[in-house]
Amino acid sequence: MTSTRPDPFIVRTATFEGPLDQLLRLAQDGQVDLAALPLGDIAAEYLARTRQDLDPDDVTETIWLLAALIELKARALLPQPPPAEEAAEDAGQLEELLEERLAAYRAFRDVATALRTLEAYQQRVFLRLPEQPDEPLLSGIALTDLWRAFQEVLARGKERGAEIPPEGITVAERMAAILALLAAHPQGVPFDALFPAEATRLEIVVTFLALLELVRLLRVRVVQEARFATIRIYARTPQEDRTGAEAG
């Protein structure tokens, strides 16, 4: 981790360690004791971090995530509204709202049925595969043009003071690369495939850290069928960690 590029912000509390979005997801699923969650500490820690490097995208996302957590916690801490005479009125309004929503939803279900018919028709229509499917649609551009274009972007970025991602290898980059590799190989890849022969020692170390991080985040699974057998890495399917979170 020789670069200045921000790694994902990792929350560390007594009961949870991981990225903020995962914390929010768990909280939304009711799996976090919100009353005991030190949101103030988390925010302070993130603030301290932004003094070192400030990524606007990251800040936006993090503020949104923190706001969502604050809202959840506020709801959890506030006393439940006592059932008063207002409640009856509210209930009536709520019912109305629900009914409205249900009617809208029913309409979409009806058109979904109509779309299903169109889908069935179109699935019986076949076209010839397009000619030359693997030729790039490009002409008149040379490698030097590409090279020069990139230099210009870098130069302009420097003028603007934009943060230019360093070329160094980061855990986040290697995590993304491993996931991309696994996405392309649903049958998994051998452990060795993560470490090409030309990889530098730094790359190997960082890639290994990235793999550990992915294992911890339950994004990949590492399997060795027998002792001394090839270790294989698989992507975990989204269902494995989202069970029940979504009606699919």
Added chain:
Amino acid sequence: MTDPRIREAANAIECVLLVSGEPVRLDQLADAVQAPADVVAAAVALLRQEYAGRGLEVQEVAGGYQLGTRPAYADAVRRYLGAAGREPLSQAALETLAIVAYRQPITRPEIEALRGVRSEHILERLEERRLIKAVGRKPTVGRPILYGTTEAFLRYFGLRDLSDLPPLDALGGPPPAVAPAETGEAGSEER
């Protein structure tokens, strides 16, 4: 007798449609066959007429024309290709897609409010199938992504354009008797 210019244009168009494998717009056809727009339009009409009662048909889809097989012969094609056919969309995916199609541009929270369940995974799948795409961000807190349908969506359902969508009956009454594009109702759905 058919005008020989139209005959020639129709023949050339037939060739372009065969190799294209996707919808070709009228202007692209005009460029390829180097004929004026009215000749091209007449040539397309001639082709559609000639393919009546045949195995192939010229379909008008996603703002262009494509040469495809008639659904009646899908079984023969599948036997030849040995393919089981494409997987149809799940019911949940189809409903979500319908919401995006009629309410676009729309954010995930808005979709979830309508469906009553989390839809992140489904939206991802629909995006991977190129049926929807991010079209911008809503200028509210969190700047949530706005989704809309793609050209591939039109092709998938064989629609000329979005006004070709089946009418949406959001009020729970009987469907409108008039074509939606004319009642203006479809427009108000799409905001």
Added chain:
Amino acid sequence: MTDPRIREAANAIECVLLVSGEPVRLDQLADAVQAPADVVAAAVALLRQEYAGRGLEVQEVAGGYQLGTRPAYADAVRRYLGAAGREPLSQAALETLAIVAYRQPITRPEIEALRGVRSEHILERLEERRLIKAVGRKPTVGRPILYGTTEAFLRYFGLRDLSDLPPLDALGGPPPAVAPAETGEAGSEER
């Protein structure tokens, strides 16, 4: 009057030949349309007759039949297929392609941070031109799509792999002495 069995077989055969794109033997046709050999033969003969004077033709090659374009219309086909490739890359598209090439895998927000402008539309165009493709998703909030260059990109520039890209000189020195895949002139026209 054409025997309706032959008409149906001819229609189904027409469909099989459309999707195949390569010669299909008589026995394969018979299997696909599930008709006896004599009906299939008569159907093929009917098709050949119907395509006389048209743009397409049923060609007998390599022991089978294929639906192809008549040589007379090759120019229209070439113009159509070539049109997309001849469209020059805009400077913005070239820059975006360069960023993807050198910094892959990279997300759209990262590209936009570098360029300082929205780049969604450009990425779509580059994808359509088969120069870049989605290679995965970044494991951050929103799981943005990661882009990388395609095999076709490498072939076009004559690169064995990405390490063959001309090395970057962050100090802005002169371009390295690489042999361009084509003359570098066309690219500079676009400024």
